Amino acid sequence: MIRTADLRKTYTMGGQTIHALDGVSLDIPDGQFVAVIGASGSGKSTLMNMLGGLDSPDSGSVEINGQNIAGLGQKTLARFRNETLGFVFQSFQLMPRQTAVANVALPLSYRRPKPADANERAAAVLGAVGLGDRLTNKPTQLSGGQQQRVAIARALVGDPKLLLADEPTGALDSQTSDDIMELLVRLGREGLTIVLITHDLEVAEYAQRIITMRDGQILEDRMNEKAVAA
Amino acid sequence: MTLLRLAFSSLMERKLRSLLTMLGIIIGVASVFAMLAIGNGAKKSILENFDELSTRTVSLRPLWTGRRSSQSRPYRRFDEADLKELAALPDVELVSGTLGREETAVVPGADWATSITGADENHLYTEGMEMAGGRNLTPEDLEFGRTVAVVGSAAASRLFGQSYPVGQTISIRKVPFEVVGLVAEKEGEISWGGDENDFILIPRTTARNRLFGNDWLVRNQIDNIRVVARDQGAVANLQNNIDYLLRRRRGLSAADAPDFAARNFAAMQQSRAESGRIFTVLLASMGVISLVVGGVGVMNIMLVSVTERTREIGLRMSIGARRSDILRQFLVEAVVLCGLGGAIGLAVGYGASQFAEKASVQNGEALFKTVTDVPTALIAFGSAVLIGVVFGYLPARRASRLNPVEALRHE
Numbered sequence: 001m002i003r004t005a006d007l008r009k010t011y012t013m014g015g016q017t018i019h020a021l022d023g024v025s026l027d028i029p030d031g032q033f034v035a036v037i038g039a040s041g042s043g044k045s046t047l048m049n050m051l052g053g054l055d056s057p058d059s060g061s062v063e064i065n066g067q068n069i070a071g072l073g074q075k076t077l078a079r080f081r082n083e084t085l086g087f088v089f090q091s092f093q094l095m096p097r098q099t100a101v102a103n104v105a106l107p108l109s110y111r112r113p114k115p116a117d118a119n120e121r122a123a124a125v126l127g128a129v130g131l132g133d134r135l136t137n138k139p140t141q142l143s144g145g146q147q148q149r150v151a152i153a154r155a156l157v158g159d160p161k162l163l164l165a166d167e168p169t170g171a172l173d174s175q176t177s178d179d180i181m182e183l184l185v186r187l188g189r190e191g192l193t194i195v196l197i198t199h200d201l202e203v204a205e206y207a208q209r210i211i212t213m214r215d216g217q218i219l220e221d222r223m224n225e226k227a228v229a230a
Numbered sequence: 231m232t233l234l235r236l237a238f239s240s241l242m243e244r245k246l247r248s249l250l251t252m253l254g255i256i257i258g259v260a261s262v263f264a265m266l267a268i269g270n271g272a273k274k275s276i277l278e279n280f281d282e283l284s285t286r287t288v289s290l291r292p293l294w295t296g297r298r299s300s301q302s303r304p305y306r307r308f309d310e311a312d313l314k315e316l317a318a319l320p321d322v323e324l325v326s327g328t329l330g331r332e333e334t335a336v337v338p339g340a341d342w343a344t345s346i347t348g349a350d351e352n353h354l355y356t357e358g359m360e361m362a363g364g365r366n367l368t369p370e371d372l373e374f375g376r377t378v379a380v381v382g383s384a385a386a387s388r389l390f391g392q393s394y395p396v397g398q399t400i401s402i403r404k405v406p407f408e409v410v411g412l413v414a415e416k417e418g419e420i421s422w423g424g425d426e427n428d429f430i431l432i433p434r435t436t437a438r439n440r441l442f443g444n445d446w447l448v449r450n451q452i453d454n455i456r457v458v459a460r461d462q463g464a465v466a467n468l469q470n471n472i473d474y475l476l477r478r479r480r481g482l483s484a485a486d487a488p489d490f491a492a493r494n495f496a497a498m499q500q501s502r503a504e505s506g507r508i509f510t511v512l513l514a515s516m517g518v519i520s521l522v523v524g525g526v527g528v529m530n531i532m533l534v535s536v537t538e539r540t541r542e543i544g545l546r547m548s549i550g551a552r553r554s555d556i557l558r559q560f561l562v563e564a565v566v567l568c569g570l571g572g573a574i575g576l577a578v579g580y581g582a583s584q585f586a587e588k589a590s591v592q593n594g595e596a597l598f599k600t601v602t603d604v605p606t607a608l609i610a611f612g613s614a615v616l617i618g619v620v621f622g623y624l625p626a627r628r629a630s631r632l633n634p635v636e637a638l639r640h641e
Contacts, residue, residue: 054634075552082550093545107549
């Protein structure tokens with residue numbers, strides 16, 4: 001369960017005050033696949049950073065599983081990100097000189113206590129996203145879609161409650177995008193809560209719920225009948 | 231362990247840059263190590279060259295004073311009364327006085343020009359020599375002016391070849407001396423250009439009366455005196471007492487230039503070594519400067535590295551790395567960089583000091599003796615690691631303070 005209450009955040013840029021978030025209140029039940037869409041500057045990325053504990057609001061609260069993360073210290077936040085969250089980025093953000101397994105196992109190296117079977121777990125998750133035969137390949141030896149699958153595997157390896165995906169298909173062609181989105185839909189069906197940030201309506205159509213943002217406020221919040229029915 | 235592996239792999243990704251960065255550290259550690267090795271070697275060879283006895287011995291000799299004749303005092307030799315009073319000073323173990331000349335000693339079938347030394351029973355001890363056969367001079371020899379001689383091993387072999395000298399007779403200036411003792415050969419420690427085993431000792435009184443002409447120039451006179459202190463700690467005080475005593479006996483005030491010299495040879499060598507140490511300190515400080523400059527280079531490269539890897543840092547933070555994890559990662563990387571440089575520097579420094587020792591060999595003896603031991607290596611290596619910690623901290627701290635949102639967006 002994710003609940004935000006009256007989230008506000010302002011930035012000062014070149015003497016101008018920008019309301020990145022202007023009173024956002026939102027409830028997302030467990031297991032829901034939510035897409036947040038909007039033009040650039042609508043505040044959707046800021047919202048994701050708040051949910052991920054990477055940025056803190058000026059006012060308001062972010063509750064995840066009943067815990068308000070807005071006021072946590074950096075150590076507790078780091079632990080929260082490690083144990084509760086998985087991030088997927090537009091540009092994959094893989095370590096270029098490390099193998100797929102090493103990349104996927106990276107979050108486990110920051111877990112305390114450190115699991116002894118980190119590499120086995122990483123290999124298993126890579127198998128689950130369809131890359132069981134690419135374990136020792138480096139990112140440069142993988143296609144864009146495969147790299148994003150590695151990144152998704154890295155987000156999943158720590159058994160997160162919430163997956164935050166920021167334009168996960170932004171760097172991919174349409175065929176590969178569809179594959180990645182179907183993978184996310186499958187993960188959603190398996191019970192993972194997913195928040196997807198995108199400006200692409202076509203991509204957003206995969207989600208059960210579509211939230212449209214503009215100027216730091218929620219413009220529209222609707223259920224996507226097509227995806228819910230599917 | 232994981233951190234070390236991570237640091238290694240990240241340094242190996244940029245081999246050339248890492249190597250160039252290490253260069254300053256390598257040079258610094260190498261020169262610090264080489265200088266310590268050479269400095270320690272010099273110290274050790276001084277300690278080896280001077281036995282315990284010489285550190286306790288004060289040598290006295292008369293001195294001309296004044297450069298111009300109007301200021302010059304007459305060359306004044308020591309005498310038997312000086313010797314008696316010196317022997318009565320506190321902390322004196324014994325004293326010995328000598329007067330000597332070069333004379334030709336004659337035996338049937340051979341002759342040899344050697345150093346004829348009028349001495350006493352303590353002389354051999356102050357020279358650190360021992361008897362090989364027969365007996366030493368005795369106080370009675372001096373008292374009665376006996377014509378007896380104790381020969382050094384080199385003089386004995388010149389005069390008598392293989393045959394045993396004790397009991398034979400030597401003529402010096404037509405005065406027959408009975409050989410009563412043979413001195414054991416002393417291994418040369420420092421060579422002064424002559425063979426230190428080439429001498430004949432006779433009683434001081436006999437030397438004056440029978441050989442050197444007992445006139446006003448010679449009567450009661452002594453050329454050189456050696457005073458041996460009971461222990462090394464008393465030497466400085468003893469030197470003051472000797473100075474005071476001799477000035478009083480010679481009517482010199484404390485302000486006058488002395489007309490005698492009192493030297494503790496080991497102390498002189500040590501003070502010469504002290505001035506040599508200035509040279510060592512100079513070179514070592516060059517090493518330290520090189521280390522610091524190398525450290526600044528490391529800091530510079532680490533800052534570049536942090537900037538290049540901003541996105542990596544952002545990602546690590548987003549998947550749960552704490553600030554302290556990032557700090558440690560970059561700090562370990564800097565320390566590994568410096569540690570590697572230190573290890574290479576140790577090898578280079580060891581090679582350089584060995585080369586200095588080998589290259590400086592003259593007449594079979596190395597000018598630079600080196601001592602390469604573990605503590606020296608630890609000091610040099612430790613200073614490299616310290617540089618890594620000190621100069622790696624700022625970049626590592628900067629990395630750990632990055633804002634993850636901005637770091638992830640960094641191009």
